[in-house]
Amino acid sequence: MTDVPPDASMGSGLTPPAPADYAGIALPSSLDATGAGDAQFAASASPSSYLPPGYMVPGSSPYLPPPPSGTARLHRTGHNGVIAIVSAILIVVGSAGAVYAALHTGGGTAITGSVPANVPVTGSSIPTAPPAPASTDTVVTPFATVFVPNGFSVTDQGSDYIVLTPDGAGDEAVGVQAEPLTSTTTDAELDQALLAGDRQNGDPSAAFCKAKPATSTQVVGSGGDIAAHAISVCENVTPTGGAAFAAEDGYVDAVAKGSDGKYKAVFFEILAPIGQYQAFANSLPAALFTQTVFTDASPLP
């Protein structure tokens, strides 16, 4: 049965029905049955004066009696049917997501693994994996001479940083960077500063990955090998444009000293989706770390 208010059925005569007072709908004086409009309506009530062509039925008004049974219903969905349909769909979708997440308890809760296999470890000059074929591609920047592994391209570069990404796309990337320090003087402080930077610039919930404590390593400066830390930050990365993914952000970072006596941070940054991080990090050739030389960077005394 079509949902028609009772007043709609009253309008088959010349006298217009008393329309419902719907919000926002003003009534003209001619339809204001309780006011002075009565007299005005009566004076101009000749049917031929207001009935439209094709509707020349004396005594009719725009208001019709309820439509006969069998007329199409006004709404295709029943009362609160929309809520029921949408809720059912969202419950199915949400349940599927919850079940999938439960069956694929991925990186967010249990990060295991180690620092990149080919990052040189203090006290050991032998990489744990065979070195990659030598690359003839070396990029000289103001802050470092950067070894570009085979299969990598420079996709972004500035005065104090460079970004290398593997050919063929993907979300993996390696950054090499140097920047001056003001108050930070130790590798441990630099670790915290890098984590704070990730929290500030990306994911407020970023944290050092569980089961991946800082490891001692070294980077190469123009003044010699510099003691460094290898750390991993687990976070949700949302690059500009919204391509968000759960990622592991590994740093091989060190505090170095310039020829002017000022401290500077020199570091590698290895970013990859959390499921692919370890494989990506391990695929990086040792030469990336041993043949990249930071300019004007010496070990701390």
Next chain:
Amino acid sequence: MTCDHCGKQVPDAVFCTNCGAHQGLAGDAIAAQERPQHFAAHPGEHVSQPSVLSTLFPHLGHQKLHEFRTAFLLGVATIVVLVATGLIVAALLVSIFLVPTLYLVSLYEAQVYRNEPALVLGATLVGGIILGLVVTVLADHIIGISLRTSTGPILGYTVLLPVIQLIVMPLPALVLRSRPQFGETIDGLVFGVAAGLGFSIAESFVHYSRVIADEGVQTNSASWIYPMVSLAVLVPLMHGSTAGAIAATLWRPSRGGSGRWVSYLGIPMALIAVVAFYAGGHILVSHDTAPLLVLFFQGAIVLSVIVYIRHLVHHALLEEGRDLGYRAIVCAHCHHHVMAAGFCPSCGAALAASPRRETGAAPVAVVAADATAGART
């Protein structure tokens, strides 16, 4: 009576059923003819009222609109609960599907596709999904990611990509432009919104595919609430409203009438909005603005597009509703059973913004009289 504005003989009612003008306001032509107090798709609202649902779901009456609003709020509440309990993947999926599901149900409820559901849904929603997949995957591969704030990727993601999306998103809807049964501007709006929402589904899936694939049950999920609100509400509304605005602008058969200035603003308005949405949002984030303020900023931009669409649709409905034939209908908005042409004489709702089905029937007396009149002629 004779309408104050179009001069036609029409039933004596609040609104002229031929041109939609508000009767009894002869002294104020704008208030009467353009009736800004009564949005043509939802007469209880002002044209400039930033109401999202009554703008993007123009075919729904008051009662159904209320149900959709309730369903939307239930969906948002569900997302909040899922985030709070650490079910990030479930929350993501609900966020991605919430608004498109509502829209799909609204298309069914109002039967906007007439008798061609496969064609319309295939061209708009599915077309939008396919284009969204292609554009998003290509963009991620071409623009790539950056480990730090640098000019290239920022310009790519905040200016270049949104402009490309703006060009691509309405294309599936425009395929239907040549179909004679979909000739009204409001059809262009609805189809454009549907295509934009399809695009939004694909884009969100690509962007969050890593999270969906890798994320387990999160214990620290507080930081997800802002991205989730953006994903569930702002991004689909931005895509849907801009695609709808452009499709509706290009859909209009003419650029004349009282709303001609509105037609010319469609594309520039959408361009400014998407660049402001993404670039402005990025600038705010890079200046350490609170995430809630960034959401408010982006929400304000979405609402500005919504208000523009309302003006565009309002003028289009008033112009395109003229000179239609009389028929008996049950108005979806005020529920009166009336004899109407282009507008409900009782509440002023444009019939083009009503469900696409015959919902009334002429009383026997009228039918008999028409038959008699026809026999005489």
